[in-house]
Amino acid sequence: MIVALALLLGSALVGWLAPRQLVRLADPVVALVAWLVSVVAVIATVAGAMFLLFLPDHGLGALTVFHHCWDSLQHGSGPTVEAVSGLTGAALLTALLARVAVVGRRTARRRAHEGRQHLDVLRIAARRDPGPHPTLWLEHDRPLAFSLAGKPGVVVATDGLHRHLTPAQVQAVLTHERAHLEGRHHLLVTIGDVVAATLPFLPLFKRAAIAVREFVEMAADTAAVRAHGAENVRVALLRVAGHGAPGAALAMSRDAVETRLARLQQRRHAPSAVRRLLSCGLAGAAAMALPAIAAVGALTALMLLVCPYG
Amino acid sequence: MRGLGELEAAVMDVLWHAGEPLRVRQVLERLDTGKDLAYTTVMTVMDNLHRKEWLTRERDGKAYLYAATVTRAEAAANAVREILSASGDPQAALLHFAQTASDEESDVLRKALRRKASKN
DSSP states (O other), X not given: OHHHHHHHHHHHHHHHHHHHHHTTOXXXXXXXXXXXXXXXXXXXXXXXXXXXXXXXXXXXXXXXXXXXXXXXXXXXXXXXXXXXHHHHHHHHHHHHHHHHHHHHHHHHHHHHHHHHHHHHHHHHHSEEEOSSSOEEEEOOSSOOEEEXXXXXXXXXXXXXXXXXXXXXXXXXXXXXXXXXXXXXXXHHHHHHHHHHHHOOSSHHHHTHHHHHHHHHHHHHHHHHHHHHOHHHHHHHHHHHHTTOOGGGOOHHHHHHHHHHHHHHHHTOOOOOHHHHHHHHHHHHHHHHHHHHHHHHHHHHHHHHHHOTTO | OHHHHHHHHHHXXXXXXXXXXXXXXXXXXXXXXXXXXXXXXXXXXXXXXXXXXXXXXXXXXXXXXXXESXXXXXXXXXXXXXXXXXXXXXXXXXXXXXXXXXXXXXHHHHHHHHHHHHHO
């Protein structure tokens, strides 16, 4: 019972406190990995806690040192209470995960359908630049660019870009959009949206949608900066942002643009591929283990508190 | 399916380029897709485009004369409007390069940039 509670407490702590640390990570790709792995880790740790409640010995063989202390703690609640709370918790968790799966599937399907509808019109109205991710050019004055997931994903851009930006800035915009497609950012955004919509409990889940959106923009900016320099990306961002659609004005994207501008002004250098891979691996592993580590910390603190002479 | 879609784009391209109504035979002659297309294939594609309201047609003797309902620029403007005015979730299918905001906010951003630039 106590171990399970400690695991739940550890998960809650991570779900509550991790976002504050995650937004401080310098590399947006590492931040993305760490955030999404943290989501999985918190869910897995909660599931582990439910599982432990069912085990007769609570899987505590390794903790016999604390046996005496353990006994005193364990008698706090009878086995029936454990089984009932374990069962309730497991049922609740299963229901939640089923909801995540159903909503996720529905959202992914609807977005794919909408993407195809957009593409139906765009394919005819636009001129096509071939490539692994084709660019569809629209004859339109307003400078606009966006990417659309699909097979293959496409970049949609207007001729207005050429009128308002230098060729290098146009290339920076296109590189940014292609980075979205190459990084499968549309999928990540959908995952973030579904997590935020279906598990609105802890900041780690609630803020997943906004965080993922900001991180993917920053990740795509990093790719564009690496290829075309920070100045080109920054000016392109300002000029294109100035022509945004009023209807699509969201507080969220405003924040993102300001954050992006601030970041670009710092002109951080993009890390090498090897270093980034290493950082992602480390961040992922740390994020996965964090709820359990927090649980061990909570348990130790509890034991020290309850049985100082145990 | 995708091949047929590309053919639709190619047919519209011919009609937009011509700037006047054309028969299926004339479109076939001007299509430059790198492969030999059957008359019936092009006819089917143009029939589809007519059904989707990209083309209007008028009977001229034995054949139809087809014309684009909108110019390429109008089609592009419609596409942009349709995609940008989609609110809520449809919007989420896309990732915009810069998805802001009112003129006022862009002004603030631009002023912030100028201040920064003049300091340097």
